[in-house]
Amino acid sequence: MSVAVGLSRVRKTFDSTEVIHGISLDIAHGEFVVLVGPSGCGKSTLLRMIAGLEDVTAGEIAIDGAVVNEVDPADRDIAMVFQNYALYPHMTVRQNLDFGLKVRGVAAQTVDRRLADVSQILGLVGLLNRYPRQLSGGQRQRVAMGRAMVRNPRVFLFDEPLSNLDAKLRVQMRVELKTLHRRLENTAIYVTHDQVEAMTMADRIVVMRAGRIEQIGAPLELYDRPATLFVAQFIGLPTMNVFRGKARPNGGSFCMETEDGTHLLLPADARVEDGQPIIVGVRPEHLRVASEGMHCEIELTEPLGREVLLYGKIGGSPICVAPGDRLLIAAGAHIDLAYRPEDACVFDAATEKNLRHDAH
Amino acid sequence: MTLIDLHDGDELMMVDRPRRRRIAAFPYLMLAPAFLLIAGVSFLPIGYAIVQSFFRSSNLNLGRLVGWQNYGDFFLTRNGLGAVANSLIFVAGTLAIAVPLGFALALALNRPMPLRGLIRTLLILPWLVSNLVGALLWGWLGNPQYGLAPYVLEKIGVGFPNIITDPGAAMASVVVASAWAATPLVMVFVLAALQTVPIDLIEAARIDGASPWQRFWSITLPLVRNTTMVALVLTSLHAFKSVEIVLVMTGGGPNGATETMALKVFKEAFTLLRLGVGSAGAVAIFLINVMFTMAFVRVLRTEHGA
Numbered sequence: 001m002s003v004a005v006g007l008s009r010v011r012k013t014f015d016s017t018e019v020i021h022g023i024s025l026d027i028a029h030g031e032f033v034v035l036v037g038p039s040g041c042g043k044s045t046l047l048r049m050i051a052g053l054e055d056v057t058a059g060e061i062a063i064d065g066a067v068v069n070e071v072d073p074a075d076r077d078i079a080m081v082f083q084n085y086a087l088y089p090h091m092t093v094r095q096n097l098d099f100g101l102k103v104r105g106v107a108a109q110t111v112d113r114r115l116a117d118v119s120q121i122l123g124l125v126g127l128l129n130r131y132p133r134q135l136s137g138g139q140r141q142r143v144a145m146g147r148a149m150v151r152n153p154r155v156f157l158f159d160e161p162l163s164n165l166d167a168k169l170r171v172q173m174r175v176e177l178k179t180l181h182r183r184l185e186n187t188a189i190y191v192t193h194d195q196v197e198a199m200t201m202a203d204r205i206v207v208m209r210a211g212r213i214e215q216i217g218a219p220l221e222l223y224d225r226p227a228t229l230f231v232a233q234f235i236g237l238p239t240m241n242v243f244r245g246k247a248r249p250n251g252g253s254f255c256m257e258t259e260d261g262t263h264l265l266l267p268a269d270a271r272v273e274d275g276q277p278i279i280v281g282v283r284p285e286h287l288r289v290a291s292e293g294m295h296c297e298i299e300l301t302e303p304l305g306r307e308v309l310l311y312g313k314i315g316g317s318p319i320c321v322a323p324g325d326r327l328l329i330a331a332g333a334h335i336d337l338a339y340r341p342e343d344a345c346v347f348d349a350a351t352e353k354n355l356r357h358d359a360h
Numbered sequence: 361m362t363l364i365d366l367h368d369g370d371e372l373m374m375v376d377r378p379r380r381r382r383i384a385a386f387p388y389l390m391l392a393p394a395f396l397l398i399a400g401v402s403f404l405p406i407g408y409a410i411v412q413s414f415f416r417s418s419n420l421n422l423g424r425l426v427g428w429q430n431y432g433d434f435f436l437t438r439n440g441l442g443a444v445a446n447s448l449i450f451v452a453g454t455l456a457i458a459v460p461l462g463f464a465l466a467l468a469l470n471r472p473m474p475l476r477g478l479i480r481t482l483l484i485l486p487w488l489v490s491n492l493v494g495a496l497l498w499g500w501l502g503n504p505q506y507g508l509a510p511y512v513l514e515k516i517g518v519g520f521p522n523i524i525t526d527p528g529a530a531m532a533s534v535v536v537a538s539a540w541a542a543t544p545l546v547m548v549f550v551l552a553a554l555q556t557v558p559i560d561l562i563e564a565a566r567i568d569g570a571s572p573w574q575r576f577w578s579i580t581l582p583l584v585r586n587t588t589m590v591a592l593v594l595t596s597l598h599a600f601k602s603v604e605i606v607l608v609m610t611g612g613g614p615n616g617a618t619e620t621m622a623l624k625v626f627k628e629a630f631t632l633l634r635l636g637v638g639s640a641g642a643v644a645i646f647l648i649n650v651m652f653t654m655a656f657v658r659v660l661r662t663e664h665g666a
Binding site for chain 1: 560565567568570
């Protein structure tokens with residue numbers, strides 16, 4: 001893997017508060033990496049440090065092997081798409097697109113050719129003489145993309161670029177961005193707090209929490225084998241169901257006993273000890289209605305069309321079931337739920353780390 | 361309730377007419393006191409001045425109707441055209457100093473710096489001080505007999521022109537005083553505009569590769585241009601009709617070298633008691649200001665429509 005962007009023990013301090021606590025990460029050429037995490041986790045700060053808009057307090061940031069800590073944003077050969085697009089309001093679409101080329105003194109012929117290419121790809125041809133205020137949200141988004149593309153940078157940086165769009169447009173732009181990336185094959189670092197965006201667009205997801213990397217991996221890897229409870233609950237919608245209790249011997253292996261006496265089966269590879277406080281996580285789609293299992297009263301149903309989600313409680317814990325179908329179960333119904341032990345995650349209650357053998 | 365027969369159709373429409381009319385009158389009723397007050401202290405005197413400018417009168421009574429003669433007298437006698445030229449120099453000079461200086465101060469104060477709030481407040485002070493007081497201060501500062509500036513500069517061997525007897529120096533001194541009073545207004549306007557320029561745009565331009573100068577020229581300046589223009593217009597309107605600085609510092613001298621149109625109005629009306637001629641000058645200043653403002657509003661509108 002040839003590294004396009006390398007972070008090595010990167011730290012950032014604002015005043016006396018450290019917000020990024022020594023992050024190391026290598027991003028390969030052509031890779032689409034998504035930094036995801038709740039607000040305040042430091043993902044935008046990290047992106048801005050890569051862009052050169054924030055100083056690096058300690059550690060090194062390298063682009064194509066060259067350390068760029070002291071390099072001006074203009075000379076890093078990167079392009080950034082901002083959350084609110086940051087289009088120059090007093091310039092037409094054309095001027096917005098070619099500003100970055102003109103200030104760099106690119107020859108007029110080249111500017112025209114690149115502008116034609118980009119506006120063709122993004123469907124901006126008819127909009128070139130309009131001002132940003134005369135464009136719709138989606139069109140503005142495309143102009144912001146175009147401004148980044150026209151310079152053909154080594155690295156694209158995206159700072160929550162879709163969060164100002166309405167839900168439908170967001171899905172559409174998500175697909176467009178992914179298609180575009182497949183076509184251009186540029187390295188892209190994308191920041192979002194939306195795990196769906198992360199899951200759908202990323203080659204690799206970096207889950208961040210409180211200035212640290214919680215886990216790095218391919219979308220389905222994170223989904224199936226979350227390293228921590230935080231990742232397990234952050235990735236996936238509806239959220240993973242969790243049950244708290246203590247590990248108890250169960251024949252040759254272990255199960256978990258909750259406070260109200262419910263027993264939950266654990267996967268065979270869970271490394272637990274008798275009496276250890278643990279958390280069992282089961283994805284909503286892994287819970288299925290069974291003739292015998294954990295007793296549950298359904299409190300609410302949520303018809304999504306393709307399926308009807310069921311919400312209720314097992315013991316004291318709120319749960320969600322995604323049966324993948326429209327089950328004829330109404331609120332108030334009492335049902336039994338079961339899952340295959342190998343689908344469950346087991347976390348240490350204290351460290352919140354995944355205790356399964358194959359977890360990262 | 362009234363029934364209205366619509367002649368071109370068969371339908372009948374019911375309209376609650378009297379009630380509607382009452383509602384329509386209500387806002388005017390509420391605005392009336394303020395309107396009457398403004399009319400009493402502003403519109404009426406302006407109207408009276410316009411009327412008076414066509415009469416030869418030496419007091420508040422209208423005298424003999426003389427037509428346009430007062431206008432001719434104002435512009436063509438007693439250094440009338442000189443006053444027009446002086447006004448232009450005075451306004452242009454004020455703008456030439458106040459706008460760049462106010463802009464530069466705003467740019468400086470827009471950056472984080474220690475004691476920024478205090479410095480801002482101090483820099484706004486000249487605007488808060490009455491023009492009269494400012495003029496007195498500048499007059500004392502540059503006074504050839506006892507002023508601080510001539511004293512210090514002559515001590516260190518640099519000459520200081522006599523602002524009472526030297527026509528050029530006299531004009532320069534009133535322009536400096538006027539610019540000193542006008543700069544804070546420009547600064548406050550531009551500073552407010554600068555703070556509305558989204559930081560994202562500047563960052564986007566940085567990443568686009570624009571140098572600090574290119575960022576200023578291509579991004580910041582166009583975005584604060586309209587506000588700067590408003591400050592420029594307000595400053596010029598104010599300078600054009602301002603009397604007190606010239607009156608206090610030079611009295612229009614030496615030999616009319618600093619007599620502006622506004623000062624000439626004052627002198628004609630209250631020194632020479634030629635109220636008709638003074639009114640003619642005042643009306644001329646008023647019309648020039650109105651035309652200037654209208655032209656400016658039109659320019660701004662065209663740009664907004666673009």
